[in-house]
Amino acid sequence: MFNVKVALFAHTKELEHKIDELHDKIVEISMVFKKAVRLFLQEKRSLNYRKLSKEIKIIEHDADVLRRDIESSLYAQNLIPDFRGDVLELVENLDKVINEFDEVAHQFYIEDPDVPKIYHEQLKELVDEVCECAENLAFASRAFFKDFSAVRNYSKKVYLLEHESDKTTAKLKEAIFASDMELAHKLQLKTFLSEVADIADLAENCVDQLLIYVIKRDI
């Protein structure tokens, strides 16, 4: 009986570890993404960028494996039946953020857009905001599992950063459309900017749900 209980706790610890790792993956992918965009602006579709893009792909793949493991373990161990659905939804949404990073990085590689130098700093600023937003989502989500009171603090940061990223995106789009570039070029850059900003939007949606889960779970 005692062994069974110890084994049960060991399985739970393992699952806790996996959930932690999934959060680590968000932080990891956002850091690599930040580096990749900077590299792209310097070297465009170089071999180094390709390596970073591949690294992002690997992180995304690992996150997918973790997500599936977490989902099946939650059912197999019959854990948290009262709010398992919420946790599964949260895990899915975290994975969506990771997927978006991968998609944007891959898009840069495929389309190889020409970003004029005058927009580099603003684009870096946007990427920084978006990455920080995703990182804070990871912190908020991690706090959801361990320290409810901290979720609100991180969520606030996510909201602020998302708002900042919206402003930066709008400014950049305005500058791009005011320039004398070809319309096709303008539209291509606009699509890229929207996709980068989408990462922050996804993080914001995720935090919205997280806060509802916190209210639901508040004992």
Added chain:
Amino acid sequence: MSLTYLFFLSSGLFLGWSLGANDVSNIFGAAVGSKMLKFKTAAFIASFFIICGAVFGGSGTTETLTKLGDVNALAGSFMVALSAAVTVYFMAKTGLTTSTSQAIVGGIIGWNLYTGKQTNITILLKIISGWVICPFLSAGIAILLYFTLKNLINKCHIHVLMQHQLLRLGLILSGAFCTYALGANNIANVMGVFVDSAPFESVKIGFFTFNPAQILFFLGGLAISIGIFTYSQKVMATIGTHLMKLSPFIAFVIVFSQAVVLFVFSSSTLQNALHTLSLPALPLVPVSSTQAVIGAILGIGLIKGGHGINWSITGKIVTGWFTTPVFTLIICFTCLFFLENVFNQIVFLP
């Protein structure tokens, strides 16, 4: 054990069966309904501990009931238990909160009145004070436990998954404790009136010697277990889904509070320990487990702002304190007359 004895004992066994079907559902309903525990696991734990509680801890409350009225003839015991069972059945049908404890007290007083024996008023007041204190004490314990555990969880930053596992373990342990306490506290209702007419002899098994009352309590415990296995799943499903608005954490707080209340009203050891320390002890009286649960739920409801509390339920509790014993008394008194005069049964020994 003759067939006649078994027939007369059947009313007590029926009361035990209904106790298993209903009262145990209050303990494990939320855990089973929220899928924190499987029904079979809950039923095995409940059966084992309720029998243990009945056999090893049932003497305290039985003594109190015997002091209230020493039902000394088998047919009389049969009628007291039957009238209690009938009242509980009909009161439950009308939706009033009722309890076997209150019903059996009414039955015993009915027997006392019929036989012209004196009802011990001091004991009666002791029992009634137990009923009144029970929901308030349960509410107090639930509030205290809720705040303590909530602060502990917030301070310790335990992972949600580990919290869940600990909670599951807590529900099992508190459920076991609670069923033990229920067995100890409520077996007197089921078998208490048959103690004087028990035809058994002491039995020695290993290190334990079981006296006739304990063998009777074992039979009562078995009847409760049958009630658990045959009917409580249905009731648990209803209670579980009904109580699902309460989280498993609150379910744990409620079950634990109920366990403590039932235990303090039935443990002779605790009473002796408190007396030794010159502290006031609660009387050893059978109390209503349902009212202990309601008390705990109201306590939690109050600290959550009191919204959504159905205050009419408190009215139903108070009504139950009077109506259940009075109805049982009337039924018992009337039926004893028929049993003695129409069926020629000895309902009391002078």
